[in-house]
Amino acid sequence: MYNYKTGLEYAIHQDQLDELSGYREQFYIPKDKNGNDWLYFTGNSLGLQPKTTQAYLQQELDDWANFAVEGHFEAKNPWMPYHEFLTDSMAKIVGAKPIEVVIMNTLTTNLHLLMVSFYQPTKTKYKIVIESDAFPSDKYAVESQLKFHGFNTYEGLILWKPREGEELLRIEDLKNILDEQGDEIALLLIGGVNYYTGQYLDIKKIASLGHAKGCMVGIDLAHGVGNIQPDLHDSDIDFAAWCTYKYLNSGPGSLGGLFVHEKHAYNKELKRFSGWWNHNKETRFNMRQPFDVMPGAEGWQLSNPPILSMAAIRASLDLFNQVGMNALRKKSKKLTGYFEFLINALNNDSIKIITPSNPEERGCQLSIQVQNADKGLHKKLTEVHIITDWREPDVIRCAPVPLYNTFQDVYYMVEKLKEILNEE
Numbered sequence: 551m552y553n554y555k556t557g558l559e560y561a562i563h564q565d566q567l568d569e570l571s572g573y574r575e576q577f578y579i580p581k582d583k584n585g586n587d588w589l590y591f592t593g594n595s596l597g598l599q600p601k602t603t604q605a606y607l608q609q610e611l612d613d614w615a616n617f618a619v620e621g622h623f624e625a626k627n628p629w630m631p632y633h634e635f636l637t638d639s640m641a642k643i644v645g646a647k648p649i650e651v652v653i654m655n656t657l658t659t660n661l662h663l664l665m666v667s668f669y670q671p672t673k674t675k676y677k678i679v680i681e682s683d684a685f686p687s688d689k690y691a692v693e694s695q696l697k698f699h700g701f702n703t704y705e706g707l708i709l710w711k712p713r714e715g716e717e718l719l720r721i722e723d724l725k726n727i728l729d730e731q732g733d734e735i736a737l738l739l740i741g742g743v744n745y746y747t748g749q750y751l752d753i754k755k756i757a758s759l760g761h762a763k764g765c766m767v768g769i770d771l772a773h774g775v776g777n778i779q780p781d782l783h784d785s786d787i788d789f790a791a792w793c794t795y796k797y798l799n800s801g802p803g804s805l806g807g808l809f810v811h812e813k814h815a816y817n818k819e820l821k822r823f824s825g826w827w828n829h830n831k832e833t834r835f836n837m838r839q840p841f842d843v844m845p846g847a848e849g850w851q852l853s854n855p856p857i858l859s860m861a862a863i864r865a866s867l868d869l870f871n872q873v874g875m876n877a878l879r880k881k882s883k884k885l886t887g888y889f890e891f892l893i894n895a896l897n898n899d900s901i902k903i904i905t906p907s908n909p910e911e912r913g914c915q916l917s918i919q920v921q922n923a924d925k926g927l928h929k930k931l932t933e934v935h936i937i938t939d940w941r942e943p944d945v946i947r948c949a950p951v952p953l954y955n956t957f958q959d960v961y962y963m964v965e966k967l968k969e970i971l972n973e974e
């Protein structure tokens with residue numbers, strides 16, 4: 551479809567044609583000792599820092615210095631409603647309605663808070679389905695939920711696995727699990743984009759299969775947010791959670807995001823943990839009020855949130871708002887397709903891409919499986935400041951991020967890969 555070519559001229563020309571090329575300038579890109587930019591392919595782990603972030607943080611530091619506690623109302627961006635300034639942009643990025651989204655806490659914490667509401671096991675319907683290669687934190691979280699409710703994790707945890715000799719998940723295998731054990735399953739908690747393989751699952755289909763068996767359906771969007779366009783509202787899933795430090799470039803350990811579908815927004819009967827921040831904001835400061843839960847995703851907040859972290863998220867979301875997910879996704883498909891084309895053109899048996907080749911079934915990440923799980927390749931790339939990550943047991947994950955990676959980044963990365971592979 552793109553008629554990719556192997557030479558450097560092609561990469562240079564594509565960068566010239568790229569309407570988003572100007573955005574790279576808006577990020578700090580680490581440099582080697584000769585002043586050359588690193589080739590940074592780990593936006594799926596920690597995104598680069600936008601140059602505007604400092605000013606957004608400085609604004610809040612200045613307002614803290616100048617207004618102290620009065621900053622809650624007097625700051626240029628008053629802190630009391632600060633999280634609301636993030637909601638519309640965040641909702642657009644994940645395809646949700648504003649009432650369905652809030653920025654708060656971190657990802658694993660949010661998964662637990664959501665499971666308090668959406669994992670309500672009974673003696674006979676208590677099992678949880680996750681992918682066999684789910685991110686460890688998600689696995690530990692669901693295991694601990696099972697134990698917390700008095701269930702055995704061996705019986706309670708169902709792993710949706712790839713078939714023998716395959717790497718990717720098949721939706722028909724999830725259907726088989728649900729056909730066989732659906733009456734005993736309370737919750738599906740699935741990574742929308744799998745962190746290891748980069749596979750983007752059909753979350754709408756997962757929701758309809760799960761709901762047909764009376765299960766709740768939650769999605770971990772850590773590797774999807776800012777990468778693919780998940781249309782959370784239309785997918786009809788019950789809940790989702792994500793972090794913002796990967797593709798959303800909000801800085802190490804920054805706050806996460808949470809989605810609760812509108813169909814649950816006004817259900818005051820849902821069990822949940824509470825604090826003063828999910829109490830009705832009109833009467834929050836009257837104190838001594840009986841608890842009155844807020845509607846929508848805000849009704850899962852507990853505490854007043856860290857403004858400095860939210861300021862960094864705001865800087866990044868403002869950039870996303872300018873670019874728009876349609877333009878980002880369009881470039882992303884072309885850039886990752888180019889990366890795949892160049893790797894395949896190496897025709898080298900010691901590496902294999904395990905990420906789906908269909909662009910609709912992946913985001914920007916390609917997972918390269920290395921024969922004999924040889925970590926040397928990853929080490930040699932890192933030594934020359936080509937930053938990828940190694941994931942046990944045998945994969946190098948590389949994510950050309952459309953906001954700041956170029957066709958030339960990809961070209962030079964694969965040239966180096968070729969050189970290293972030929973040395974061996």
Ligand SMILES: Cc1ncc(COP(=O)(O)O)c(C=O)c1O
Nearest residue numbers: 656657658659685687745772793
């Ligand atoms: C898929 C997935 N789940 C959970 C986590 C844990 O996130 P946190 O440390 O913010 O809870 C990560 C972090 O990278 C992740 O990628």
